[in-house]
Amino acid sequence: MRYDLIFITTALLCLLVGETLGIHMGISQDFTLVPAHVHLNLLGWVTLAAFGLMHRAYPALGASRMALVQCVLAIIANIAMPAGLALMLLSANHDPTLVKYASLAVILATVLFIIMFVRKVALAKAA
Numbered sequence: 001m002r003y004d005l006i007f008i009t010t011a012l013l014c015l016l017v018g019e020t021l022g023i024h025m026g027i028s029q030d031f032t033l034v035p036a037h038v039h040l041n042l043l044g045w046v047t048l049a050a051f052g053l054m055h056r057a058y059p060a061l062g063a064s065r066m067a068l069v070q071c072v073l074a075i076i077a078n079i080a081m082p083a084g085l086a087l088m089l090l091s092a093n094h095d096p097t098l099v100k101y102a103s104l105a106v107i108l109a110t111v112l113f114i115i116m117f118v119r120k121v122a123l124a125k126a127a
Ligand code: HEM
Pocket: 018, 019, 020, 021, 022, 023, 024, 025, 026, 031, 034, 037, 038, 041, 042, 045, 046
């Protein structure tokens, strides 16, 4: 599976949406969604692109049994978190449920990636 391409393509789409939201905020002078813009750009664009570039730099990561689960979880969580922020900020009751669960999933995806990196790259190289 080409995890590098999957991550980087998804990250570029997040960048496009994040930039579009930024332009919309600038034109409308409505900054309600700044937190969603920031998190879509930093979790969606920067973080997912970094995962993709690391898969490219260290192909052994893709051989991990956790790679598929980590990839699917990271993409869903890193997009759901800013989406949840937008829904929370725009809804009348400001329900934070999606933000909370998505944030925990973001952390879980990060932990899985760290385990993959340590096992397949750091310890493998040291051995
Ligand atoms: C077309 C591209 C972009 C446009 C038009 C844009 C527009 C904006 C606007 C209007 C704000 C709100 C500023 C305010 O509250 O006064 C903002 C905030 C922010 N943007 Fe963007 N943005 C763009 C791309 C990006 C990218 C690529 C990133 C990160 C990788 C980013 C990160 C941030 C951050 C961190 C803030 C919060 C700044 C703060 O509150 O101090 N933006 N952006």
